[in-house]
Amino acid sequence: MPELPEVETVARGLRDTLTGRVIRSVEVGHASMFQTNPEELLQLKGACVRGIERAGKYLLLDVTRNQRHWKLMIHLGMTGKLLLIPAETPRAKHTHLIFELENSNDLRLIDPRRFGRVALAEITTAEPQAVLQALGVAPGIEPLEVSEEDFLTMFQKRDAPIKNLLLNQSLLRGLGNIYADESLFRAGIHPQAKRVSRPRLRRLREQIRQVLREAIDAGGSSVSDYVHSDGQRGWFQVQHRVYGKEGEPCVACSRPIRRLVLAGRSAHYCPTCQRW
DNA sequence: ATGCTACCCTGGCAGC
């Protein structure tokens, strides 16, 4: 569920409170959540969280103990929540990871559908790239950092519908269904368009950056499950122009928004404002 | 190499 703005909001919400904290105990739940052996997570008992960052839709925590250094990857899938809450809070159903911190708070991962993933990699002499690969982090470029030239070359030679390409995390990492649809609408490009021209790709890049920045400012989109690490909802959903608006009038031309299925997902678009 | 489908899960909601 969470895309780049939602994951960025979670990372920001955790950064100040989590950085410098010691993990007093570790509890792991359903094994299918763990890409690496869940037993390895138990090594983090007594470790200190040094920092938290976001790469695409992945959260990356730096953790150290006795000169050893790990990166912990947490992906929230569709329904994952990462909450920082008082330790005495009753355990929610579908809780799959608990870090009890030394300040009487817990960091808890709750994910009903279990589409999320957790992986741990020790940082030794390996190249940073190899560590990210071991953690299963998609190799795509950050959409807020991609240069115009890289963006153009990335999409120009591909033959798939532009919406499918935007969802491919090994090209750009961080866009999901909501922000792909919203960016294409703002750029006036039909989701099924192929071989999009350079001027229109430039416009698309600008609109992607714009919509992501606006969404981060609004704390992300809370459509169903997503909440910040403190349980608060995001508010960008009220600014959606096409996502979830099938049948409603287009904000630009008043004709009804339509929906089709692409890459196994709903694509929402305006058939008059968005051109092939 | 690239593109597409089926599948992984649970829960909420509309319609009967």
Place this chain on the structure above:
DNA sequence: TGCTGCCAGGGTAGCA
């Protein structure tokens, strides 16, 4: 009030 079917912000294996 059930029940059924459909839908959902994620990714990936396996096949053309």
